[in-house]
Amino acid sequence: MAIDELDGRLIELFSAEPRIGVLEASRRLGVARGTVQARLDRLARHGVIRGFGPQIEPAALGYGVTAFVTLQLRQSRGHDPVAERLAAVPEVIEAHTITGGGDMLCRVVARSNRDLQRVIDVIVDVQGVERASSVISLANQISFRTLPLVRSAARTREDTRIRGRARPRDGDS
Amino acid sequence: MAIDELDGRLIELFSAEPRIGVLEASRRLGVARGTVQARLDRLARHGVIRGFGPQIEPAALGYGVTAFVTLQLRQSRGHDPVAERLAAVPEVIEAHTITGGGDMLCRVVARSNRDLQRVIDVIVDVQGVERASSVISLANQISFRTLPLVRSAARTREDTRIRGRARPRDGDS
DNA sequence: GGTGAAAGGTCATTAAG
DNA sequence: CTTAATGACCTTTCACC
Numbered sequence: 001m002a003i004d005e006l007d008g009r010l011i012e013l014f015s016a017e018p019r020i021g022v023l024e025a026s027r028r029l030g031v032a033r034g035t036v037q038a039r040l041d042r043l044a045r046h047g048v049i050r051g052f053g054p055q056i057e058p059a060a061l062g063y064g065v066t067a068f069v070t071l072q073l074r075q076s077r078g079h080d081p082v083a084e085r086l087a088a089v090p091e092v093i094e095a096h097t098i099t100g101g102g103d104m105l106c107r108v109v110a111r112s113n114r115d116l117q118r119v120i121d122v123i124v125d126v127q128g129v130e131r132a133s134s135v136i137s138l139a140n141q142i143s144f145r146t147l148p149l150v151r152s153a154a155r156t157r158e159d160t161r162i163r164g165r166a167r168p169r170d171g172d173s
Numbered sequence: 174m175a176i177d178e179l180d181g182r183l184i185e186l187f188s189a190e191p192r193i194g195v196l197e198a199s200r201r202l203g204v205a206r207g208t209v210q211a212r213l214d215r216l217a218r219h220g221v222i223r224g225f226g227p228q229i230e231p232a233a234l235g236y237g238v239t240a241f242v243t244l245q246l247r248q249s250r251g252h253d254p255v256a257e258r259l260a261a262v263p264e265v266i267e268a269h270t271i272t273g274g275g276d277m278l279c280r281v282v283a284r285s286n287r288d289l290q291r292v293i294d295v296i297v298d299v300q301g302v303e304r305a306s307s308v309i310s311l312a313n314q315i316s317f318r319t320l321p322l323v324r325s326a327a328r329t330r331e332d333t334r335i336r337g338r339a340r341p342r343d344g345d346s
Numbered sequence: 347g348g349t350g351a352a353a354g355g356t357c358a359t360t361a362a363g
Numbered sequence: 364c365t366t367a368a369t370g371a372c373c374t375t376t377c378a379c380c
Contacts, residue, residue: 001233003234032368033353033369033370037355038368048233049227052191055223055226061221061322079314090321093321098241107317109322145267150229196378347380349379353377355375361367362365362366363366
């Protein structure tokens with residue numbers, strides 16, 4: 001979905017001050033309240049805004065260790081049943097199937113390095129998992145962010161308006 | 174920070190229905206209004222709840238391709254200046270320094286596989302980056318989640334209360 | 347627990363693509 | 364003709380006392 005500069009400012013504003021409310025936001029942005037409401041609805045409807053749920057920090061809960069675990073699976077089974085079993089492990093907070101030598105990449109957290117060993121043992125014990133190799137995150141240099149992306153998407157859109165023509169469209173290669 | 178079962182239910186409730194409000198939450202949980210407010214304040218103060226900002230979905234913005242890029246850096250320089258330059262690339266939405274063969278692991282998004290090539294080129298051009306190897310996410314089997322962790326943390330805490338003694342504490346190994 | 351203030355939902359009207 | 368923006372009305376909820 002394409003977003004314009006107003007959408008971008010709206011997202012930035014609500015990111016900076018989530019408790020601001022629609023009315024105050026409309027004042028700050030200099031548009032009608034209904035406009036803000038309509039924009040928010042549209043962004044939510046198109047899935048750009050997934051929700052306003054509380055963002056939980058695992059480290060603050062005691063899970064200070066983050067690791068990325070690459071799994072090799074047994075060929076016999078598909079990815080899905082493995083993912084289903086991994087989903088039963090609370091410490092596995094993200095999982096992707098990937099290209100390359102590995103079959104899956106998981107983000108896991110643990111209370112300590114020793115605890116990480118336990119978590120990895122649990123993962124390796126999952127049916128269909130052949131072996132696991134993990135790297136530990138030493139520092140989170142850039143923590144998950146989407147605002148630069150939003151700005152970029154909004155600016156691109158603005159460019160097309162200013163320049164009067166669309167940028168060359170990327171198609172999947 | 175340790176959380177109890179009420180904290181857990183509170184977080185789950187606000188995750189499911191963020192716009193619920195303090196008053197309604199107190200009704201649902203069967204506690205006083207002030208209690209909910211105090212709990213929320215405490216969770217926010219301790220950093221467990223980072224905020225209530227909108228959660229943006231890059232894919233909905235047109236960034237449908239996700240990749241994990243492992244970087245080897247030139248030994249001469251530290252990680253920080255590289256991270257700083259990577260931060261200037263909007264498509265780099267996360268970066269960690271890591272153990273193992275690589276020096277850094279980045280999560281990047283792109284509009285297409287062709288666009289990913291462009292992003293990787295930009296990353297490789299960053300001063301201090303020796304080489305980059307990337308794996309593409311084919312499917313997001315488990316998308317970033319923290320609720321199981323919250324439940325686990327709350328349950329553990331509840332266990333200690335029920336069983337009357339603390340679990341053996343994990344110290345970093 | 348009551349009260350003032352403000353939020354959100356909805357609508358008709360108007361403007362623009 | 365479809366989509367979006369605006370201002371107004373009304374009901375509900377919140378935070379403060």
